[in-house]
Structures are given as structure tokens and as C-alpha cells.
Amino acid sequence: MIQAPTSGTPPAPPSSNQSSVAMIARQAIVNSQHVVVGYELFNRSRSAAAHTAATDVILVFTALSHAGTEELVGKKLIFVNCTHESLSGGHLELVDPDKVVLEIPPLGHAAAEEVTTRLPILTELRDRGFHLAFNHTVLQSGYAPWLPLADYIKLDLSVLAPDQLAVLISYAGRHCKAELIAEKVETAQQYDMVSSQGVQLFQGYWFARPALVETKLLTPSQASIIELINQVRKQASTDDIEEVLKKDAGLAFNLMRLINSTGFGLSREITSFRQAVMLMGLKKLFRWAALLLTASRNSGMPSSVGHTAVVRGRLMELLALETQPPEDADQAFVVGIFSLLDVMLSMPMESAIGLLNVPEPVAAALLRREGFLGDLLTLAEACESSDDAVFDRSAGLLHLTSQQINFAHLQALAWADHITE
Missing domain, CATH: 3.20.20.450 (EAL domain)
Structure with missing residues (x-):
């Protein structure tokens, strides 16, 4: 078996620039x-x-x-x-x-x-x-x-x-x-x-x-907020804006929580970043980001917890694309990037995801590691811990080879390192 590369040390407790x-x-x-x-x-x-x-x-x-x-x-x-x-x-x-x-x-x-x-x-x-x-x-x-x-x-x-x-x-x-x-x-x-x-x-x-x-607030980095503002001001594509959200768990959480809150007035649940961007529109997205920047007092590199969440999201997205349609890959990224919300917010995962009104497949994956998304998350965690037995079992359930997983993990690590430079 080819062992999946590790992503470094296990996640550390959240630093002060993660939640306030x-x-x-x-x-x-x-x-x-x-x-x-x-x-x-x-x-x-x-x-x-x-x-x-x-x-x-x-x-x-x-x-x-x-x-x-x-x-x-x-x-x-x-x-x-x-x-x-x-x-x-x-x-x-x-x-x-x-x-x-x-x-x-x-x-x-x-x-x-x-x-x-x-x-x-x-x-x-x-x-x-x-x-x-x-x-x-x-x-x-x-x-x-x-x-x-x-x-x-x-x-x-x-x-x-x-x-x-x-x-x-x-x-x-x-x-x-x-x-x-x-x-x-x-x-x-x-x-x-x-x-x-x-x-x-x-x-x-x-x-x-x-x-x-x-109340606990998950605070995005100033660099990510500024990048989002710049993308919106130049009227970037939905794809480009979505990429900014994907690299900062705090930014993603704030947007998904707000747009699914009763106060936003939507009649249906929003389950992907792409939907959120398209429904909010560039004008409102700019104002929201500007307010986040006003409220943010943090800067610097993302913490190890946030970085790990980004790697997981990207890894799960890449692996999902091997066998699933793009919309399912979007949900895989959401599961990965929100998989450490309990650590980031210092509360049980059930309470954390309850704030987002996530669809049942996402909740089942995050809470109980059930379903296709749950198997993907278990595999991503095994890549971090080098747990050979769990790695082999999850890979078999997903019909993925070690070579596919290793390559996707290396891509995810390189992508996360690049976007947080």
C-alpha cells in the first residue's frame, strides 16, 4: 500500500484570530x-x-x-x-x-x-x-x-x-x-x-x-476579506469569488450562516458557496465584505486549524470529482471546510452545524461520518493521521486507489499553501 502523506501536526487549539x-x-x-x-x-x-x-x-x-x-x-x-x-x-x-x-x-x-x-x-x-x-x-x-x-x-x-x-x-x-x-x-x-x-x-x-x-464569532483573516472585496470590485466571475471563499473557513461560515438565517428572508436553503454568491449578488456581497472588514481586527496567516480545514475541503472536492457530478463535489468541499467548526467555535459539532441549517447528507457526514460524504471525510482524516487501517477501508468503500488519493492530497496541500501565502 502507498501511504497517504500526512499534513503535519494535528490541529492545535484555535488561536485568538480565529474566533472572538x-x-x-x-x-x-x-x-x-x-x-x-x-x-x-x-x-x-x-x-x-x-x-x-x-x-x-x-x-x-x-x-x-x-x-x-x-x-x-x-x-x-x-x-x-x-x-x-x-x-x-x-x-x-x-x-x-x-x-x-x-x-x-x-x-x-x-x-x-x-x-x-x-x-x-x-x-x-x-x-x-x-x-x-x-x-x-x-x-x-x-x-x-x-x-x-x-x-x-x-x-x-x-x-x-x-x-x-x-x-x-x-x-x-x-x-x-x-x-x-x-x-x-x-x-x-x-x-x-x-x-x-x-x-x-x-x-x-x-x-x-x-x-x-x-456570542462567538468566527473571524476571517483580513487578507481574505480584502481579496474578496477586490474580486467583487473588478466584477470577477462566480468561480473566482467562490475560490476566495473556499480558502477561508471563517469567511465561508459567516456567509453561509448569514444567507441561511431567518433574517435574510430566503424561502429555500442555500447549500453551496456558488448558490450563496449568485443569490446575494455582487453589490450586497461587497457591502457584506466591507462590514466584515470594519469589524475585523485580525491579520496574519491562518491558524493550523483553518489551514487543515481548507486542505480537507480541497482534498474531498478533488476525490469527489473522480466519481461524482460537480454539485456533489461542491458539497464535499463544504463538508471538509466545516469539519473543524467544533474546534474553531469551541462548541459541539451538532450546535455548530445547527447554525448553518445544512442539508441532511452534510449533517450526517459531519456528525456521524455517514454516506458518501462521511466516507470521504473519514478518508481525509485518515490521510492526516496516517491510520493505515482506516485509510484502506475508506478507500475501498469509495473505490479509490492509493495513487488517486495521494495525488489529490498532494494537490490539496499545494493549493492550500499557495492560497495562504
């Missing part, structure tokens, strides 16, 4: 039956940057594509504090608007012309399906052009006296169709007061304090 932890606080917004209808999100990471035009949308992406042990928002609405700069950046085109409530800040002592100037972008966002929330200042005469756009109006009980609240609630009921949210509700007396006046949504310590949720 984000702390997000969420506070429930409940209805009169105390059923949660949505969550307001706050960035509580110690390394969080100042509130800029991109941080609002990055927070939404984290909520939609996080890798955690629980659902951060599930199917509830996401309430996100925005800046007016973030509303015009175009990044919001990357999310399904039906799930997101944009909390629009007041303009201070704004002149009427400034309110009018910002009206078109607010109108466009609402026309696209986003929900808009304002604080009580939208009920002032100076903000009259904005009032018809309000889906929600927040009434801050910490700054509004009971008599002011009564006037505002009455005025809102007569002049708009917005749902009122009483926020900073801290006592039963406050709840009884506003609910008796017709307010039906509530937020505050009386119901729930903001709860911290730790």
Missing part, C-alpha cells in the same frame, strides 16, 4: 399579556467601538449570524438604535427588513428644513419594509412630517411626568397609527398607569433587565 467573543445585551419588549414581541439590542463588548454608521448594522449581523448556544432573538423583532448616518450607508440592504425595527433618534433643536431633508431616506426605509420607531419627540409639531412613518413610539417614563404622558398618549391615539411602547417601566404602579390609558407594549426593569448573551 461578542457580548450583546438584549432587553425584552412585551405586550399586555407579558409575551415577548421583540428585543432591543445593545453592544456590551469591552472592545466595542464607538457608535458609528456601521456599528448598528454589525450588531444586527451579529444577532442574525452569531454562533452561540442559544438563539439570540429567534423569530422576534430586533430593535436597534441607529444614527442618521447609518441609515444612508446602504448596509441595511443586507438584511430582511421585516425583522428589524430601526430606532430613529431625534435631531435635537432641528430646524424644519432639516426634518424635511431627512424625510426621503426614512420614507424609503419604510417603503422597503423596515419598521421605524421614534421617541416621544416625534409627537412635537416640528416632527409632523415624520409622524405618519412611525410604527412605534417610545414613551420614556423616566423623563415624562404622568400628566405629560396622558397628553401624549391621547394625542398619539388621535393623530397616528403607531403602537406605543412604555419604556423604563420599573414599578407596578407605572405599569398600571400607562396600561390603563391604552398602552399595550412595555419595556423596563419591571419585566426584565437587559440580559447579556455571549
